[in-house]
Amino acid sequence: MLLSHAFGLFTHPDAEWASIRKEHETPRRVYVAYVLLLAAIGPVCAYIATAHLGWTVGNERLIKLTEISAMQLSVLTYLAILVGVFALGYAINWMAKTYGAHEEPNAANGIALAAYSCTPLFLAGFALLYPVPWFNALVFLAAACYGAWLMYDGLPIVMGIPKERAIMYGGALLTVALVILVSTRVGSVILWNSGFGPVFISG
Structure with missing residues (x-):
């Protein structure tokens, strides 16, 4: 089962990457059995936290989103x-050929x-269920750092390249990831101006 890889990437990442390369699952299967499920964790928890739990900044009153607004933003986040x-x-x-790896037609x-x-x-x-901004920021920063390390660690194993090339390859991919992140922020501003912005209520 593909979800078993989630635990292995925290306990023995090298062996898990080798197993992932050996399985060579199709992108569709990876999405259906892994990404569609795990990617829903954040949006679902964010919906619960923003629509039902609420949050405070300093000593201000409890703030929530309306259920419709929270649902809209959670769905858009999930799609993003x-x-x-x-x-x-x-x-x-x-980028595979540039760094000596094999480029595949289906990008498996x-x-x-x-x-x-x-x-x-x-x-x-899951951290979003405790809607405290500084706590959420720290958790996601730590997760992003470990995710970047996982990518660097997995590149030579999954893509079959020398480890020394993984540094440049990983650096290029982190740049792409930042571009994707900025694009989602710009998209958020456009959507908010189109009527999909958050609607706040007092808790």
């Missing part, structure tokens, strides 16, 4: 995660590497 993982996986495959290894590297960020979504 799915697109972002695919875009990163496609970039991994697209690239999608798998992107999906499994994002595992810490998927699981960090």
Whole structure:
């Protein structure tokens, strides 16, 4: 079962990456059995936290989102995660020849590497059930750092390249990931101006 890889990436990542390369699952299966499930953790927890639990900043009153607004933003976030993982996986495959790896027609290894590297960020979504901004920021920062390390660790194993090339390859991919992140922020501003912005209420 693909979900078993989530635990292995925290306990024995090298062996898990080798297993992932050996399985060589299709992008569709990785998405259906792994990404669609784990990517939902953050949006679902964010919906619960923003619509039902609420949060405070300093000594201010409890703030919540309306249920419709929270649902809209959670669904849009979920879609952005799915697109972002695919875009990163496609970039991994697209850059493969540049760094001596094999470029595949269906980007199977690239999608798998992107999906499994994002595992810490998927699981960090549980932290949103405790809606304290500084706590959430620290958890997601730690998850992003471990995710970046997982990608660097997995590149030579999954893509079959020398380890010394993984540094440059990983650096290029982190740049792509930042571009994707900035694009989602810009997209958020556009959507908020189009009527999908958050609607706040007092708790």
